Amino acid sequence: MIHEISSATRTFLAEPAQFLVNGKWRQGSTGEIIECVDPASGQQIGSAYAAAVTDADDAVEAAKVAFDDKRWRGKTPSERQGILLRLATLIERDAQILAELETLDGGKLYGSALNGEVPHAAETFRYYAGWVTKLGGHIFEPSVPGRIYHGFTREDPVGVAALITPWNGALVSAAWKLAPALAAGCSCVLKPSEMTPLSSLYLGRIMQEAGIPDGVINILPGSGVKIGAHLVRHSTVAKVSFTGSTGVGRQLMANGAENLTRLSLELGGKSPVLIFDDADLDVAIPTAAEAIFGNAGQVCVAGSRIYAGRKVYQRVVDGLAEIALNHKVGAGLDAASTMGPLISHAHRERVRTMVDRGISDGANVVTGGACGSDDGFYFQPTVLTGAAQETEIVQEEVFGPVVAVSPFDSEAEALQMANNSRYGLAASIWTGDTSRALRLTEDLQAGIIWINDHGIPELAMPIGGVKQSGIGREHGLEGLRAYTETRSVMLRLK
Numbered sequence: 044m045i046h047e048i049s050s051a052t053r054t055f056l057a058e059p060a061q062f063l064v065n066g067k068w069r070q071g072s073t074g075e076i077i078e079c080v081d082p083a084s085g086q087q088i089g090s091a092y093a094a095a096v097t098d099a100d101d102a103v104e105a106a107k108v109a110f111d112d113k114r115w116r117g118k119t120p121s122e123r124q125g126i127l128l129r130l131a132t133l134i135e136r137d138a139q140i141l142a143e144l145e146t147l148d149g150g151k152l153y154g155s156a157l158n159g160e161v162p163h164a165a166e167t168f169r170y171y172a173g174w175v176t177k178l179g180g181h182i183f184e185p186s187v188p189g190r191i192y193h194g195f196t197r198e199d200p201v202g203v204a205a206l207i208t209p210w211n212g213a214l215v216s217a218a219w220k221l222a223p224a225l226a227a228g229c230s231c232v233l234k235p236s237e238m239t240p241l242s243s244l245y246l247g248r249i250m251q252e253a254g255i256p257d258g259v260i261n262i263l264p265g266s267g268v269k270i271g272a273h274l275v276r277h278s279t280v281a282k283v284s285f286t287g288s289t290g291v292g293r294q295l296m297a298n299g300a301e302n303l304t305r306l307s308l309e310l311g312g313k314s315p316v317l318i319f320d321d322a323d324l325d326v327a328i329p330t331a332a333e334a335i336f337g338n339a340g341q342v343c344v345a346g347s348r349i350y351a352g353r354k355v356y357q358r359v360v361d362g363l364a365e366i367a368l369n370h371k372v373g374a375g376l377d378a379a380s381t382m383g384p385l386i387s388h389a390h391r392e393r394v395r396t397m398v399d400r401g402i403s404d405g406a407n408v409v410t411g412g413a414c415g416s417d418d419g420f421y422f423q424p425t426v427l428t429g430a431a432q433e434t435e436i437v438q439e440e441v442f443g444p445v446v447a448v449s450p451f452d453s454e455a456e457a458l459q460m461a462n463n464s465r466y467g468l469a470a471s472i473w474t475g476d477t478s479r480a481l482r483l484t485e486d487l488q489a490g491i492i493w494i495n496d497h498g499i500p501e502l503a504m505p506i507g508g509v510k511q512s513g514i515g516r517e518h519g520l521e522g523l524r525a526y527t528e529t530r531s532v533m534l535r536l537k
Contacts, residue, residue: 046153046376052143055245056089062264063247064098065105066257072097077237077264082150082384083374083419089148091240094263096273099232102261103279106203106230109258116200116228120176127172127225130253134165137249144242145214146375150384150420151338153375156214163500164218170502171222174523178227185533193534198527200228201305202281205274207267207295208243209286210236210386211341211442215500217243219517220284221250221260227526229282232261234271238386240264267291275299275306282526283307286343288440289466289511307515307525309507311440312343312468314489315461316497318359319454320352322473326495328362331446334471334497336370336424339385340444344469346497347441349448350457356450360428363448364410367424372415384420385443391420394443398425401436405429406447432463440466454479462488468512471497490516 059076061068075093080086094102109115115123134141141164142157151160180196204224208216213235224231235243247262263270267287275283275298282305285295289311299306316331318324334346351359373380385391391414398412407429415421424444430437437447451457461470470489472480480494490508493499500506505516515525 044378045374046143046378048143048147048376049139052140052147055140055144056147056241060089060091060241060244062092062094062098062244063260063262064102065261066251069098071095077240079148079239079241080387081147081419082386083376085388085419089241091244091264093237094265094270096269099263099265099270099273099277102232102263103203103274103277105258106232106261107279109256110200110202110230114256115225115230115259123225123228124172124175126254127168127175127222130250130255131165131169131172133249133253134161134168134246137245138162141214141242141245144245148241149210149213149239150386151375152380152383154378155338156375160212160215164214167215167218167222167502171226171523174520175226178523178527180529191536193536195532197530197532198524199530201526201528202229203279204229204231204282204284204526205277205280206231206233207271207274207283207285207287208233208235210238211338211343213239214242214246216286217246219522223517223523224284224526225255225259226523229526230259232263232274232280234263234265234267234274237264237266271295272298275304276301278302280304284515284517284525285309292513307507307517308513309343309515309517310468310511310513311466312345312508312512313348313438313440313464313466314344314346314469314471315348315350315464316346317457317461317470317472317474317483318349318351318355319457319472319474319476319479320354321475322355323475323495324355324358324362327473328359329366330497331359331473332363332366335446336367336382336444337498339382339422341386341442342498344491344498345442346471347446348437348461348464349446350451350460351448352457353450353452356448360409360426360448363426363446367410367426370424372421372423374419382424382444385422386420388420390442391422394422394441394445397436397439397441398427398445401427401430401434401447404434404436405431406434406436411444432460438464454483458483458486462486465511467509469493469498469508
């Protein structure tokens with residue numbers, strides 16, 4: 044059964060989507076248009092106006108004025124909390140429209156977007172609304188001989204925050220950055236990926252309706268090379284939060300060096316899944332399959348390296364292959380589809396090329412390994428074995444439905460193989476031995492570790508990477524404090 048797009052979404056798509064600067068929707072100084080393409084068909088489904096550098100300057104200026112006159116951060120905590128809670132309710136009200144935009148623009152499965160990503164975006168604003176009334180500093184007692192002081196700290200918003208989000212989770216990524224930034228009291232410039240801008244632009248409408256004041260939220264779709272880099276270099280931007288590739292993250296660090304701009308970077312990953320002989324394979328195998336085939340592998344924490352104990356290795360390979368073969372790869376609007384397309388033709392070619400090189404380097408294809416239908420940007424769910432640990436297919440992020448499976452003979456070998464990567468975003472450990480699992484968490488080089496599960500996005504759990512997978516954390520109190528400055532005050536008493 045094919046889901047029929049709602050009339051409200053069709054109306055939204057009928058005209059090029061304008062972007063938001065200082066409370067006004069505009070077409071930009073150049074009138075340049077971004078074509079929005081449905082990855083499931085390769086056909087254009089809508090468009091959006093692209094922001095230029097001058098528009099970015101206007102947005103930053105609007106955010107700075109809004110921050111300085113305290114139209115948002117000057118509201119009482121309960122007022123700001125109420126607006127964020129209202130925003131969460133409005134997201135739920137328009138869940139169908141947002142889910143349809145995520146499916147059409149980003150290739151997601153409609154059911155997953157409607158029942159998973161949209162509610163999670165709403166819950167993100169609801170979660171951080173709860174923190175607004177609880178954020179504060181603390182009292183300290185200075186030890187200055189002969190004098191008496193009252194000492195305390197403040198947790199103040201850092202200022203104008205530039206939020207740069209990826210194409211693979213446009214709505215959720217926007218919520219993950221906007222919610223804590225607004226909860227902290229910042230003013231924001233959101234730059235969604237030019238490949239998937241539509242849900243973020245629609246979110247801007249909802250944010251206005253919820254009562255976010257003009258200038259506090261500005262949304263600029265456009266080139267990352269032009270607009271993203273310009274925002275990072277901008278002297279008025281106090282904080283940048285970026286999710287994307289490690290290569291771009293390095294460039295943003297260089298761009299922000301002159302102003303010593305505060306950066307949070309959630310970057311690439313090559314997340315290992317360790318399945319020990321005593322694991323519950325009836326749970327571990329399907330969860331590991333979902334960890335790599337979910338959203339066609341276009342997930343930062345995708346479990347793209349599986350290491351299985353020698354005794355269970357073949358069963359793991361066979362189980363993954365069976366699940367891969369049974370996937371129905373198709374359009375996200377088709378309720379029968381269990382895996383959607385890759386984001387673009389160029390990205391599909393990149394995935395295909397990496398798999399081909401992996402085969403040339405000695406990997407064996409158990410199943411998959413080729414492109415799917417020519418009517419969209421599909422790639423078959425792929426299971427590889429026999430890949431050497433130093434080869435590209437094991438070391439580099441594919442960002443597609445491709446998993447390399449290798450055996451291990453000891454806990455020490457499993458740990459060594461898992462840590463043999465420049466990345467360190469996420470990992471999972473599958474074992475019935477709790478002591479082993481907790482012991483491994485001490486040495487496993489990853490910022491996020493799941494035990495007997497993988498990929499669960501818990502808002503109370505700080506997420507982020509080590510090594511070349513990033514700097515800083517999102518979610519939880521740490522994610523909120525990323526948008527604050529600690530100020531210390533000492534008052535000398537008579």
